[in-house]
Each structure stands twice: as structure tokens, then as C-alpha cells.
Amino acid sequence: MAKIIFFFDRDDQYYELSNFAGFGFELDGHHWRTMEHYFQAKKFEGTSHFEKILNCGSPKQAKDLGQNRDIPIRRDWDEVKESIMLTGLRAKFQNPELKQLLLGTAKKLLVENSPYDSYWGIGPNGKGKNRLGHLLMQVRDESR
Numbered sequence: 001m002a003k004i005i006f007f008f009d010r011d012d013q014y015y016e017l018s019n020f021a022g023f024g025f026e027l028d029g030h031h032w033r034t035m036e037h038y039f040q041a042k043k044f045e046g047t048s049h050f051e052k053i054l055n056c057g058s059p060k061q062a063k064d065l066g067q068n069r070d071i072p073i074r075r076d077w078d079e080v081k082e083s084i085m086l087t088g089l090r091a092k093f094q095n096p097e098l099k100q101l102l103l104g105t106a107k108k109l110l111v112e113n114s115p116y117d118s119y120w121g122i123g124p125n126g127k128g129k130n131r132l133g134h135l136l137m138q139v140r141d142e143s144r
């Protein structure tokens with residue numbers, strides 16, 4: 001049995017772990033359609049761009065809006081982004097179905113197999129930080 005779970009593409013067995021997966025949750029008085037909506041919107045808290053991301057349809061739209069640098073993102077984003085990601089993941093995995101799925105991964109290494117992102121995923125050379133995978137494993141440990 002493989003000791004590593006790679007997730008990223010829609011047809012991956014554990015696609016639910018992806019921030020793009022369609023599992024909504026409540027947090028900070030809002031309903032978030034996906035983790036990606038929450039994460040990207042938090043870059044622009046207190047602006048109309050936050051509302052635009054909150055209300056947009058797809059995680060892809062949320063990410064595209066979140067990468068728009070015509071609108072300034074909060075200055076301390078690099079310092080707070082990990083704790084924002086962790087807070088969102090904790091809320092997402094309150095869903096009993098998702099919590100069971102996460103716990104069912106037991107002690108396996110969770111890896112966001114993103115070919116683009118060397119910070120949250122493992123990036124093009126497979127050596128990225130995989131911070132999303134590590135935070136998911138933290139939430140898994142907390143859920144036991």
C-alpha cells in the first residue's frame with residue numbers, strides 16, 4: 001500500500017483534499033464555496049475585492065481574482081498566509097464526511113502534486129515545500 005497520497009487533479013482519488021474541491025463551509029460569518037475562495041479573499045479583507053471573491057462562482061475564478069495585483073493585497077500576507085490557510089482547513093474539515101476521509105489517510109504523507117506551485121505544493125521539480133500537505137497533516141493530527 002502506497003505511503004504517499006498525491007492530490008491535485010480532479011480525477012485523483014483524494015481530490016477532496018484540494019483547495020479547489022467543491023466543499024463549502026462557514027467561517028467569519030460567511031459561507032465559502034471552496035477553500036480557494038476563502039484563502040484568496042483573505043488577501044483583500046475590508047475591500048470590495050474581498051466581496052467579489054467571496055461571491056464568485058468557481059475556485060479558478062477565485063484564484064484568478066486573488067492573483068490580480070492591480071489591487072493591493074494586505075502587506076503582511078507572507079506572515080499571515082499560513083495561519084489563514086490553517087484556519088480555513090480546520091473549518092473545511094469540520095464536515096463529518098471530509099473529516100472521516102482525512103482520518104482515513106492514517107499516517108500517509110499528503111502531497112499537493114501541483115506542477116506550478118513550489119510553496120503550497122511540490123512544484124515542477126517535485127521538491128517544493130508542500131505546505132498545504134503539511135497543514136492538512138496537522139489538521140489530521142488535531143482531529144484524532
Ligand SMILES: Nc1nc(O)c(N)c(N[C@@H]2O[C@H](COP(=O)(O)O)[C@@H](O)[C@H]2O)n1
Pocket residue numbers: 008018019020036039063066067112114116117120132
Ligand atoms: N492553479 C491551481 N489549480 C489547482 O487545482 C490548485 N489546487 C491550485 N493550488 C492552490 O492555489 C493556491 C495558492 O495560491 P497563491 O499562488 O498563493 O495565490 C493554494 O490554495 C493552492 O492549494 N492551483
